[in-house]
Amino acid sequence: MKKNAPQKAKKIPERRCTGCGGTFPKRELVRVVRSPEGDVSLDFTGKKSGRGAYVCPKLECLKKARRTGRISKSLECPITEEVYTALEEEIALMEKEREDD
Numbered sequence: 001m002k003k004n005a006p007q008k009a010k011k012i013p014e015r016r017c018t019g020c021g022g023t024f025p026k027r028e029l030v031r032v033v034r035s036p037e038g039d040v041s042l043d044f045t046g047k048k049s050g051r052g053a054y055v056c057p058k059l060e061c062l063k064k065a066r067r068t069g070r071i072s073k074s075l076e077c078p079i080t081e082e083v084y085t086a087l088e089e090e091i092a093l094m095e096k097e098r099e100d101d
Contacts, residue, residue, distance in 0.1 A: 015054040018070040019061030029054040030090060032083065034075040040083050042090060051075055055087065057094040062087055 013026040031043040035050040043052065053074035055062050062084075065071050072079045 017056040017061055017065075018053050018074055019055055019058070019063075019065035022056065024054075024056065026054070028057070030057055030087065030094075032071055032075065032079070032087065034077055038077065040075060040077065040079055042083070042086055055091070057091050057098075059088065059091055059095065062091055 014023050015026045015029055016023050017029060026046060031046055031048075031052045031054055032040065033043040033048045033050045033052045034040050035048065041048070051074070053071045055065055055071070066084060
């Protein structure tokens with residue numbers, strides 16, 4: 001390797017929120033994943049295999065995505081009430097943590 005070679009800037013992966021449609025760094029969003037077996041769950045690591053959909057950690061974005069059915073369209077399967085409840089709880093916790101900071 002050459003000495004004093006300029007460092008390349010590391011590319012930060014970005015994803016689109018299914019609620020508001022904004023583009024954000026992947027780590028700032030909550031991922032909902034449909035596994036190859038067809039199970040729908042939340043993915044906090046961003047590494048579960050399967051088809052993913054992303055939502056901003058804001059309740060209004062989740063409500064908009066739920067109302068328009070964008071998460072189920074992105075995952076190409078119906079979303080159960082349990083998944084929406086888990087998403088609401090997780091996003092509420094994230095919002096509370098942001099308020100405490």
